[in-house]
Amino acid sequence: MLTLKQIYDNREAIVSGLEKKHFLDASVAIEKVVSLDQDRKAAQQKRDAASQQMNLIAKSIGQLMAQGKRDEAEEAKKQTGTLKQDIAAYEAEMAKAEEAQTAILLTIPNVPYDLVPEGKSAEDNLAVKIGNFSLSAEGDPTASAVLQRSGLPAEGGLSYQGNPNCGVALRDWKDEWNPESKEARLPHWELAKKYNLIDFDLGVKISGAGFPVYIGQGARLQRALINFFLAEANKAGYTEIMPPTVVNPASGYGTGQLPDKEGQMYHCEVDDLYLIPTAEVPVTNIYRDVIIDEDQLPIKNCAYTECFRREAGSYGKDVRGLNRLHEFSKIEIVRIDSPEHSEASHREMLDHVEGLLKKLELPYRILRLCGGDMSFTAAICYDFEVYSEAQHRWLEVSSTSNFDTYQANRLKCRYRKAEDKKVSLCHTLNGSALALPRIVAALLENNQCEEGIRIPKALQPYFGADMIR
């Protein structure tokens, strides 16, 4: 939620920022918020004055009673009748204005930073970096298209060199795109079957579509990745948290899943608890209604949890295999920081996530999301995507965002400055580091070779073998 101070201080910048996020009628909404605030202030001034008078009378009655001046006390009592009604009326006025104001504020998304590119959809995201990829191939229309979409300058030709450390044969993009290619690679759902790693049908039997059963080496790979990601986060100074995976409504409101995204969460109605869609929810809500001393910042937490998403309304190849699940494992990193330092924190988080992808030797790109594709609450967001060879597409594996004070305002997460002891809102940040399923998909697809599936070196100690056979 935006603060009134933000709105008063930078009204025009906020309106134009909201337009970048494609929030319609921004100026109308802001206008309404301001006028409701004026209403509230006017009502409060009247209420405060009436309350003060009331308090004075009540006090004097007490004194008169103590002095035994019963008649005078009775006389004073008579004055309170209308005052009491007035106070109630003013308070109702205040509450009404405040309620209406909050209702509007909840519909207003966060204002994107200047760095956020203009744009409506995923097409307009700006690729800022590409890694573990070798680009060079002239005159290849597909390759050029990919490059263009990535937003990177097309220098030289384009060919994905495969992954030398994993023993993957060099291979041309053209081959990959050619349906005639005899060497076409298997998609991960076929590899999962071939090596008996994941049983999707069994998941359907036990729970339903989107709940895979990991078996044997497949299960071991999950555990290896979880341990690897947690170990890396710990090395980077994040404190490991193991939170509950169900939360109460207050937590849902705190991080913004409620009220508008209610349908995306599983809800245990009997107890009014929600299954978490991400560890962000419980881990960030630790700091709900908390004032943190500045010297405690930045707070750096990480957590592995299962994540649950109902994700209704998408079908087809986009959701095949591991691409989109109702339950999946994710390691999340969460930071609470001061406004002055949050940008540096965000950069460190991006470096951390990128480091993981480097160590996993997966081809990746980093996108700065455009205004239209960003989440409601983010001020700036970078997505990390890995390239899936067999599916010929980029798979999102991390979203790393700075929410500025937007989330903190709703959470009432504040910090006390060391210098002047003043209290102000924190910045909150979080990112996936990383979500497992699509990492697994890319690892399987990109590292397949005749002998089996190579495990990247960094992961081998956790997996306990260098190959899935």
Next chain:
RNA sequence: GGAAAGAUGGCGGAGUGGUCUAACGCGGCGGUCUUGAAAACCGUUGAACCGAGAGGUUCCGGGGGUUCGAAUCCCUCUCUUUCCGCCA
């Protein structure tokens, strides 16, 4: 699931209708003393909102009620603790 007790400031904890502007203790901050530290002593110590300021209003788990006046009385909801039952 049954029964009982409880929810007060950063923490512990008193307060059962009017000087509550919430005692007292711990912690924090500032100071005295000290070469420095500890101890002792003195002072100070929350948040939100309104107001140019002086100052004012609200907040004792949430909501409602009684009263001129509520932390205190009543209703209701939520949560916690303890005991019993069940249980990895």
